[in-house]
Amino acid sequence: MRRIDIEGYLTSAHPPLHDAEIRDLYAYPADPTVPWVRVNFVSSIDGAVTTDGTSGGLGTAADRQVFTALRELADVIVVGAATVRAENYGGAKPDAATRDRRIARGQAPVPPIAVVTASAHLDPDHRLLTDTAVPPLVVTGRNAPADRTSALTAAGATVIPVGDVTVPTAALLGALAERGLHRVLCEGGPTLFGQLLADDAVDELCLTTSPVLVAGGSGRIAHSPAAAPRPMRRAHVLADDDGTVLTRWVRDRPGRL
The missing domain is CATH 3.40.430.10 (Dihydrofolate Reductase, subunit A)
Known part of the structure; x- marks a missing residue:
């Protein structure tokens, strides 16, 4: 066991990290062939x-800096519907420089949000569908009410039915992999x-x-x-x-x- 709150670790001895250094620290494995x-x-x-x-209320400047970097590096952002509702999620909105870096890495300019909801319980007028640069993916159960899935599709979402009354993990990741979305950020x-x-x-x-x-x-x-x-x-x-x-x-x- 060692102390890490010493010179060069958790002190101001080192200069602040630049955004590029943070992206390097949080890089995904190179060319993943299955969802990471x-x-x-x-x-x-x-x-x-x-x-x-x-x-x-828990966010800080450093947390926001890393949050932004993680979103930039991801192919897809996965989140549960309850969190979408509680946090009033909108779509990811990277700036022009971020989009250029993503394109240079072979990624889509904007990562989609994939919402996991077995019952398709998501308001078609929710901000995630009205305030976004790309349509969200809604991964839901095959037994979700047809009126809900139809309303979400009409609102622009890509509805992906998997499983029956639940959204199994393997089916969720399989659906993302089919779309080439291997760098997963939950x-x-x-x-x-x-x-x-x-x-x-x-x-x-x-x-x-x-x-x-x-x-x-x-x-x-x-x-x-x-x-x-x-x-x-x-x-x-x-x-x-x-x-x-x-x-x-x-x-x-x-x-x-």
Whole structure:
């Protein structure tokens, strides 16, 4: 065991990281041939995942900088419908320079949002469909009400039915892979993260610890019916002068890609 709060680590001894350096630190494996699932969350020091029902109050400048970089690097942003509703999601809106870098990497200029909702419970007038540069993907169950799926399709969404009454992880990732979306960024919520973790589909976690204490009844970053321990390797630890700590944890899987 070693201390890391010494010169050259969690101090201001090093100059601030530039955006290009952050992108290099968070780069996906080169040319993945199957979905690589990265999960990104922010929590308080005492483990709260939200304040007053949303994660916005936990955000810091450093967290936003990494959040932006992660979105730029992703082929697709996956999120559960409850989080879409709670956080009032809109579509990703990269600036012109970001779009150019994505195109240079062989990616679409704008990553789509893929909403996971077995029941297609998403308002066709939601901001995700009205305030976006590209149509969202709605991954839903085959038994979802036809009126809901028809309304979402009419509103511009690409509805992808998989499974029956649920959206199985393998079917979700398979649907993304069929569309060449291998660099997966999951932004929650905790139930979706718990499902991915229980199904052994999480390749890495990017976790920001916000320098606040929250208390209250907020939940944790992952929920599942049963525990699913997965050993992870620390890839890096970053820190900002305001106390924000950003970690990246990776699961070593020989032959994964």
